[in-house]
Amino acid sequence: MKTAVIVFPGSNCDRDIAVALEAVTGVKPAMVWHGDTALPDGVGVIALPGGFSYGDYLRCGAIAARSAIIPAVVAAANRGVPVIGICNGFQVLTEIGLLPGALMRNEGLDFVCRDIALTVDNAQSAFTSRYARGERVIFPVAHHDGNYFADADTLDRLEGEGRVAFRYAESVNGSARQIAGVLNASGNVLGMMPHPERRIEAAHGGDDGRRLFEGLLETVSA
DSSP, X not given: OXXXXXXXXXXXXXXXXXXXXXXXXXXXXXXEETTOSOOOTTEEEEEEOOBOGGGGOSSTTTTGGGSTTHHHHHHHHHHTOOEEEETHHHHHHHHTTSSOSEEEOOTTSOOEEEEEEEEESOOSSTTTTTSOTTOEEEXXXXXXXXXXXXXXXXXXXXXXXXXXXXXXXXXXXXXXXGEEEEEOTTSOEEEESSOGGGOSBGGGTBOTTHHHHHHHHHHHHO
């Protein structure tokens, strides 16, 4: 399966997600520069990596959201191609309107960098099919602006439609209702603040993140 990682100036997790995708698919992903205007033919999964695109100037993800490649990413998502945005990638997904809400400064204004316990809220999406609902998993986080915010009506809609994929099992950053991962209405776009790509093998301390990519591959290949 062909995959693509979008590379922005300032990204520092693009290699991490590329390594994870290659480990699961057996094929190196295409590294697509932000200034390109088209994705490679036949791409089955698109990843927006973590990091500090454009140095987080203006607002996290705001400048990256106006990159030349973004219309192609949006068009692919609207066709049903799975898109995952991790950390800064989650921020970009909210900026381009593929996901609702916004990511704000952490409660206490501290940078949080450690392993975090999550619970799986929706185990029926392409990204979460290898998990059980209510299962407790461990992913690393590394963020300063990871406080997911949306108005009460939006939060109610997300929960009512089963679009909360993961929640923090502990207080981390003040995130609205402990939300760590959000799906779009079609279930093919996932934004999450923790880093599943940093927990895919024993050397990482566990492989809870690997199952996300394995489930995605299984769903796309079916």
